[in-house]
Amino acid sequence: MEILNTTGHPLVNPLRYDVYKNIVDALVQQQSTTGEEQTAERIGFTRLNQQRMKRVEKQFSLLPELREQLHQHQPRWNWRVLVEAWCGDGAQLLPAIAAIAAEAPGIELTVLLRDENPQLMDTCLTNGSRAIPILICEDAETGERVFTWGPRPKAIQEKAQQFKAGNPGADHEAFVLQLHTWYAKDRSEALQQDLLKKLQQVFAVRAYEPEYCI
Template sequence: MTTAETYYSELVNPMTYQQFKTLTEDLVAQGKTTGDEQTEQRINFTKLNQQRMKRVEKQFVIEPELSALLVQKKQDWNWLVLVESWCGDGAQLLPAITAIAEQTPGITLTVLLRDENPELMNTCLTNGSKSIPKLICEDAETGERLFTWGSRPSAIQQQVVQFKAGNPDAGHDELVQQVQLWYAKDRSHALQQDLISLVREALTARETIV
């Protein structure tokens, strides 16, 4: 069994989702963003992400299959989410992940800034990169890591790969715009489909051990 201490010594600046939202609001008012890289692009993304988070909050509906999986047995899980305020994927996904946790007794959500927690981030890289958001699910009692997810729903990532292959000359801004359109159309479905598989695997593994 792997303990939490294996992954990190301590969490730096742990926040609730509401605290993260307040931080984002304060940064927008100051014309800033999270992290050391205070570029105009990241500051603008942070401002856009405020609206994106609000839209997801209003539209999100948990899917019955995921809800049934999470409540069929009492969980005692910690969900850690690594993110930054300028991250467009994070703005689309963090509110949905938060809503799932809030609707599931036994799941405690903690939001962490990636650049303030490099030790933890380095344990869940995506093809060697620090892609975010990243969700880490741990057993709250033992600290055992049950699964990680991120940085993007597999169905949407597949669309990204196809878009790049079919549009080799497309710039970064065009890709970002396409990704945001896919998220808006998807309405958190792809995320929940990924989580259904991961949660089912985690529950099955626990039953096998028992």
């Protein structure tokens, strides 16, 4: 299925979060993954990510400050998250993003597979690459892009950069192990702090716009 979003980019196979989870469960049963690259490594990552998503859902706790921002301003937004089932960062972050969106009735979350949506993906590259997950926040009424976030929380990315700088001989497997250890200890706080800052910046600007002034 293909629909057009408010910015004119086609959204191919938009999914609710619960539907996406069911797809991941089915892929694990089928020993498969999303995308055309059906490697043993990516299939293995998908199996691990199924468990990671369940763990994040179980442990997630919304920061009071973030809840306050959502309840006070009650934004009407569309959140589009570009991800793939084999993406480890996506498994750590998407369940938390879904939980945050569920806290705000005016936020509608749509999950999109990156490789099925290259046009939209190419509007939010990271250093020229299609790094995921990416969260695109759009105004539900105007279609204006309010902010883009991703592919990794700032605090986690800083740890990743420090690890690579301090361990130039470490292989990818060692880095991935360390990355998910950081995510496990962080319990979605770094993501929430990032989004809290985004929301505070957006609402601070809008408070000074004429239509929001008393």
